[in-house]
Amino acid sequence: MKVTERIGLSVLHRLDPETAHDLSLKALRLGLAPRPGPVTSPRLKPTLAGLELSNPVGLAAGYDKNAVALAPLMQGGFGFLEVGAATPRAQPGNPKPRLFRLHEDLAVINRFGFNNDGADAIAARLGSRPKGIPVGLNLGANKDSSDRTADYAEVMRIAGATADFVPVNVSSPNTERLRDLQGADALAALLHSVMTARADTHLPCPI
Numbered sequence: 001m002k003v004t005e006r007i008g009l010s011v012l013h014r015l016d017p018e019t020a021h022d023l024s025l026k027a028l029r030l031g032l033a034p035r036p037g038p039v040t041s042p043r044l045k046p047t048l049a050g051l052e053l054s055n056p057v058g059l060a061a062g063y064d065k066n067a068v069a070l071a072p073l074m075q076g077g078f079g080f081l082e083v084g085a086a087t088p089r090a091q092p093g094n095p096k097p098r099l100f101r102l103h104e105d106l107a108v109i110n111r112f113g114f115n116n117d118g119a120d121a122i123a124a125r126l127g128s129r130p131k132g133i134p135v136g137l138n139l140g141a142n143k144d145s146s147d148r149t150a151d152y153a154e155v156m157r158i159a160g161a162t163a164d165f166v167p168v169n170v171s172s173p174n175t176e177r178l179r180d181l182q183g184a185d186a187l188a189a190l191l192h193s194v195m196t197a198r199a200d201t202h203l204p205c206p207i
Contacts, residue, residue: 084138090118123159
């Protein structure tokens with residue numbers, strides 16, 4: 001690790017975790033982070049759901065929730081990126097503090113709760129991104145929604161055309177009762193709704 005990287009990490013670790021998270025995204029946008037470019041070889045190139053990846057290591061949803069640093073992240077050596085989770089309407093997420101460092105485990109606990117700028121804003125940023133590696137849009141539901149299944153389909157209709165693949169997020173423990181959608185009947189209804197929205201809008205992206 002370069003001296004400048006060690007200094008940068010040291011500064012970030014002295015800050016509140018969520019403040020550090022936000023500053024890291026700003027640093028990316030300002031060009032202050034390494035950009036190694038594509039990392040690949042013939043042995044590293046998998047094909048998944050019809051998508052050709054330069055390597056199998058990707059960045060999961062939750063870091064760049066609002067797709068604000070796509071261009072630099074696409075030069076970060078990943079094989080794919082995922083943004084979101086996106087909900088139909090913007091929402092602030094859970095009360096702060098909601099991000100906690102576990103220093104001994106080199107890990108964090110995330111209790112954000114689907115804070116995001118909403119599907120329309122995220123779709124606009126996804127649609128204007130440069131060409132490069134596949135980018136997925138993680139679908140979510142608003143915390144106060146009376147019909148969460150409809151929310152997932154609505155995000156698909158609004159933003160699905162701007163994504164290369166679409167994960168359906170029913171695993172977050174940070175939105176109350178979201179994981180009720182993991183039941184067989186509820187999940188079948190949810191996936192049917194999302195796939196119907198994809199068919200209605202003639203989208204090719206895998207779910």
